[in-house]
């Protein structure tokens with residue numbers, strides 16, 4: 042390694058200004074795809090000049106960053122967004138570039154994807170967008186959007202995944218994995234609390250810590266820890282007085298330190314406001330709308346600060362490193378990068394499937410639907426949205442679609458010439474009474490009316506940059522629907538857009554469908570649902586209130602929404618969406634999770650199967666008791682009986698979508714981990730899993746609960762410490778190119794291995810081994826593959842001792858354990874719990890930021906060790922693991938344990954006993970490998 046680094050340096054020095062010579066030189070390490078990501082990152086970083094580094098952390102046009110030709114670094118292309126690949130603009134203007142090759146498959150909007158409750162479709166949608174993004178030469182796609190629907194009025198609700206953090210987290214993780222499988226980085230947005238468009242660029246959000254942690258952050262956390270997202274976009278608004286694009290608490294403390302995010306944080310466009318904060322508070326890439334790119338906060342002003350010593354070079358390196366890591370992880374510098382594809386039949390099918398599964402049947406009296414084409418002579422299609430194109434609207438999420446099947450076109454496609462379709466517009470912005478009269482006449486002359494109305498993407502409705510003024514249907518549609526249904530009672534109402542008040546006509550119409558913005562195949566999807574080719578299976582991802590004044594943000598007055606004097610206070614705290622309606626006993630129009638089917642489902646046989654660590658799996662059966670094949674989304678909610686702190690009446694903690702033929706019965710298992718019972722205690726600043734009785738509620742919606750049982754959760758298990766043993770990571774001076782001295786991890790060489798300790802893991806042997814033997818420090822898959830044949834059947838403890846003394850200088854440090862386990866047996870639902878304790882066993886030091894177990898289907902995800910963002914510490918691993926790694930047998934688990942010792946900062950020395958306590962529950966590791974790592978520390982001159 043020493044030799045290689047030296048060689049690289051020499052090469053860099055010799056050829057840094059000579060591209061031809063460089064091209065003839067042996068392949069540099071950073072261009073060698075066989076090398077681990079981190080090695081390539083460090084190698085490339087070491088070759089960059091200061092000016093080049095600066096060019097990497099800010100834009101050079103609306104959607105690009107500069108190329109560095111001498112190092113073969115191409116221009117990086119970013120693009121919106123969540124619903125497809127936006128048309129090209131600019132480079133220095135928001136006007137379309139006028140190209141003819143920038144069309145894209147237009148997917149249904151985010152809220153429609155949320156309504157599918159189908160994570161596999163999330164994956165497929167992400168995959169399609171990733172493929173088209175690659176085809177269009179993009180590198181980072183600006184989506185998905187996962188801000189929580191706090192008020193029905195937010196202009197961007199249509200882009201997001203609904204009101205529930207758990208649902209949003211699951212759905213966005215699938216999307217991200219799909220998109221990133223195509224060598225594209227997703228960019229989850231807008232982090233965080235961008236829950237309104239009103240004054241979005243400046244509004245200051247005051248939210249209590251519990252609501253922040255339990256409601257507004259979990260989807261982002263899932264994007265990072267379960268989706269493995271490589272980029273995060275900061276939000277325009279402020280949190281507690283500091284803009285989110287450079288909010289120290291959100292970006293440094295939570296995102297990077299606590300959650301271990303190793304990718305890059307970019308600003309929203311013009312969301313950066315201050316050089317010092319941009320330099321220090323976790324922003325890695327500044328994007329914007331101004332065109333003097335050299336004036337960006339992270340351009341010349343930052344450079345000046347670096348030169349004057351206001352900012353450390355290590356801080357810059359950390360930003361650059363994160364950018365490079367995303368480039369390398371997405372294979373930007375590799376020859377075999379995925380090329381993508383566009384507008385394939387498969388893409389169109391996914392667009393249609395998402396729409397079909399996202400459309401929600403809200404009412405269906407006397408089997409008004411599905412329609413039987415053979416029995417119909419004339420259908421009156423009424424409503425502007427029957428012919429209106431939506432895909433291009435909404436602002437940044439708009440798509441220049443290859444084509445867009447409107448509802449009217451979809452119906453014509455479906456019935457052909459067998460049924461007469463008459464169309465009447467009915468309403469329009471600024472339209473007169475004659476429109477309504479003609480529509481009524483059309484309704485009278487038809488066997489059935491399909492009314493297609495709702496909202497659209499005009500500013501002030503479902504559109505970025507402004508909120509809605511109310512929840513009313515615009516353009517006199519309330520009156521129009523009443524007139525139409527009076528003329529023809531067989532009126533099926535289809536609403537596009539987001540939620541509206543419906544009391545004026547709901548009880549008069551026999552059937553109602555929520556169609557959202559269903560993308561370019563939406564018309565076909567809708568027709569297939571209306572005629573029963575597809576059985577609707579969408580469920581509301583957000584509560585539909587009867588009226589705006591029932592919603593929490595409205596009940597607490599202007600300070601709670603839209604805010605007063607530049608601040609909005611989330612006075613409802615945790616009680617967002619159904620948490621509010623259920624806890625306060627307010628009847629919604631349609632509850633969260635609600636959606637009908639053309640068939641019926643019977644739930645039965647609930648059994649709560651305990652795991653040995655005190656958690657539980659709910660097992661039950663669902664049977665299709667009707668005549669048609671269909672899908673049901675079984676939802677699991679948890680209700681705590683005697684909470685010490687207020688808790689919402691119930692909370693979604695699991696769901697499964699099952700497809701069943703008539704008469705088919707399937708058993709379902711939904712495991713609940715500790716997190717399903719936990720709440721965030723702001724006095725302890727920690728997640729707490731209380732001992733208490735819980736009700737496990739299972740049903741077809743949040744208010745249609747079919748099965749229930751009690752569960753006593755015994756609380757967090759007490760750690761049981763076993764043998765003590767010492768593990769001393771070798772002292773190693775490595776790349777001393779920042780201000781301090783560094784000790785700790787090193788990639789390892791033959792003569793200086795990363796670490797060589799072997800240690801006793803309770804009665805089983807878990808071995809450490811020199812990284813050099815495996816190449817870099819990836820510990821996965823050692824020869825023989827069976828270093829770790831063991832049963833984790835006992836409480837086990839993995840302790841280790843450290844001590845570091847900085848001799849008067851300041852200590853900084855991070856610490857992590859990663860354990861990778863592989864199992865062959867997928868039958869059981871595994872739970873593994875780990876606690877890290879320090880200071881002679883009594884006081885927890887730092888915070889364990891992750892004890893989650895991630896299913897890694899097909900790919901091993903290497904999870905990360907700590908890094909101290911501000912100080913620019915070396916990071917030793919990054920997801921995903923070696924490309925192409927496959928888990929043999931039934932699949933694998935990664936257990937990612939991280940403990941970040943923010944508190945070490947500023948101390949002179951540190952010594953502690955550490956214990957890693959493992960509590961096995963319900964699974965057996967038949968064969969597996971494992972490795973544990975200890976972190977690294979550094980001293981910095983104070």
Ligand code: BGC
Nearest residue numbers: 121122183230231309310437
């Ligand atoms: C939006 C982002 C979008 C960006 C680039 C901003 O105004 O808030 O969601 O990705 O523009 O178009």
